Amino acid sequence: MQQLLHPLCLTLAVAGFSLLLRPARRHRRDTALTALAGVYGFCALSFLVSLEPTWIHLGEVTNSHSIALLASFACVIAQISLQPVVLACWILPPDAARRAARTSLLAGAAVIAGLVLLFALLPTTGPTTPQTFTARHLGVGVYQAYLGLYISAYGAGQALLVVGCLRAARRTGEVWVARGLRIVGAGALLTLGYCAIRLTALLAAVRGDARIPAAVEHLAWACADGGTLMVLTGFLVPALGVHLVPGVRGWLRAQQQYRTLGPLWEVMHRSMPAIVLQPGRRPTRVNLPVWDVNWQLYRRCVEIRDGQWALAVHLEPAVREASGTRHRGHGLRDGELAAAITADQLHAALAARHGGRRPAVPAAYADSVRHPDLRTPEDDVRELLRIAAHFTAAAQPSRRH
Structure with missing residues (x-):
């Protein structure tokens, strides 16, 4: 014994x-x-x-x-x-x-x-x-x-x-x-x-x-x-x-946030592979990061923002106007409304980029008015999570058809 x-x-x-x-x-x-x-x-x-x-x-x-x-x-x-x-x-x-x-x-x-x-x-x-x-x-x-x-x-x-x-x-x-x-x-x-x-x-x-x-x-x-x-x-x-x-708990939360941003990031990466900061090492939704999870999460946010910036030239004013009218009718307000409109703008901009279309005067992202309030990386993560949630939800009907 x-x-x-x-x-x-x-x-x-x-x-x-x-x-x-x-x-x-x-x-x-x-x-x-x-x-x-x-x-x-x-x-x-x-x-x-x-x-x-x-x-x-x-x-x-x-x-x-x-x-x-x-x-x-x-x-x-x-x-x-x-x-x-x-x-x-x-x-x-x-x-x-x-x-x-x-x-x-x-x-x-x-x-x-x-x-x-x-x-x-x-x-x-x-x-x-x-x-x-x-x-x-x-x-x-x-x-x-x-x-x-x-x-x-x-x-x-x-x-x-x-x-x-x-x-x-x-x-x-x-x-x-x-x-x-x-x-x-x-x-x-x-x-x-x-x-x-x-x-x-x-x-x-x-x-x-x-x-x-x-x-x-x-x-x-x-x-x-x-x-x-x-x-x-x-x-x-x-x-x-x-x-x-x-x-x-923080590690699990970062893992969940990383997965939530996955669909938005993957669509952007397929359209614009250059947004990836380290092409040889890119965890996906299947291959999740184990070490340096927070750093990987913030890197993913930076890559999404880079993709958003690259798509800015394809933003059509009519898309923002129509999206705002629809989501206001659903009762969305303030930050949630800006995130929903931005998600629709990203869908439309990705399609416009694929089709080679550019408006004469591009619109601004709806979430741009909230950028001064994003003072920390955590603030940016929370904002992108809302956009990603609306982006993924908007993509669901098209997947069922």
């Missing part, structure tokens, strides 16, 4: 640490972000040294077959010490947060110092693995003290995390932060099952029964690693909810 779940926890811890390292400049002024990066970093190290290949390699290199145990426990205590720092910075006033952070870090340092001292007193043994070390040494008095100190500190830290997360979740007005904190609290609560199993086994060993059934050992690691997975996931939820979800 341990060697199955540890790689999953390691992967998530490394991913979270990498994600938190990206805004490096913010770490100078954001203590919570720095502490959270430390949580993921120490968590990743604890799982890395607990993997059997790393465990064995460290033992061979240092000539201490159990050094990985000390490294793992020390990293976990460092992680546990940093978790209250994150919460304190989130929910307490600055002065109180600094005092709480200082207390937590000093307590963590004291526990690590105690673990180092007790580790130095452990009897020398032969090669071990992460799965066999506790079972082999549980009857040793020094290891009982070592494990008791670790489990007590670990359980206290996780219990504080449960309480702190529930309080913080009630105080925050951010939905994604509250969800993440509840997941963290639930995960920390699950890890207390690991503490309960280990303390029960420890008390039994003190009384002379050092046996640990395999099923109980698997359950202990399921609680520890399963809870840790939830804690790591929960701390990432606010970042994912605030940044990733809106990003995905």
Whole structure:
């Protein structure tokens, strides 16, 4: 169980640490972000040294077959010490947060110092693995003290995390932060099952029964690693909810807008291939862009506007007048009316270009009066979407005949 779940926890811890390292400049002024990066970093190290290949390699290199145990426990205590720092910075006033952070870090340092001292007193043994070390040494008095100190500190830290997360979740007005904190609290609560199993086994060993059934050992690691997975996931939820979800929504929206502009763009491209800025790379409605979707969308808008400009010499005044009369009769007004007339003008201009017809005095596009109001690329996208919708709708009857 341990060697199955540890790689999953390691992967998530490394991913979270990498994600938190990206805004490096913010770490100078954001203590919570720095502490959270430390949580993921120490968590990743604890799982890395607990993997059997790393465990064995460290033992061979240092000539201490159990050094990985000390490294793992020390990293976990460092992680546990940093978790209250994150919460304190989130929910307490600055002065109180600094005092709480200082207390937590000093307590963590004291526990690590105690673990180092007790580790130095452990009897020398032969090669071990992460799965066999506790079972082999549980009857040793020094290891009982070592494990008791670790489990007590670990359980206290996780219990504080449960309480702190529930309080913080009630105080925050951010939905994604509250969800993440509840997941963290639930995960920390699950890890207390690991503490309960280990303390029960420890008390039994003190009384002379050092046996640990395999099923109980698997359950202990399921609680520890399963809870840790939830804690790591929960701390990432606010970042994912605030940044990733809106990003995905924006990507999907850009994809939809790209598809909506497709029919208008394709008709213009067939008539005027030169409007394409990069002829060798032109996504279509079937071959949609995956990367740089917004850039591809704006490029498509520029190409449509270039085509509109090229067709301007074929605009007949009678078309604009007749289209305006018809659409006003349908109740269209303002921007929607201008978009509908412009769509009809484009249909007529494309036909005139194909037939080689040019009016003596070309008309202006109906949407030209709205150009001063289009101050951003997003404004232009919205305007072209309206034109494209009317353009596609006007083409439907001719396709059915």
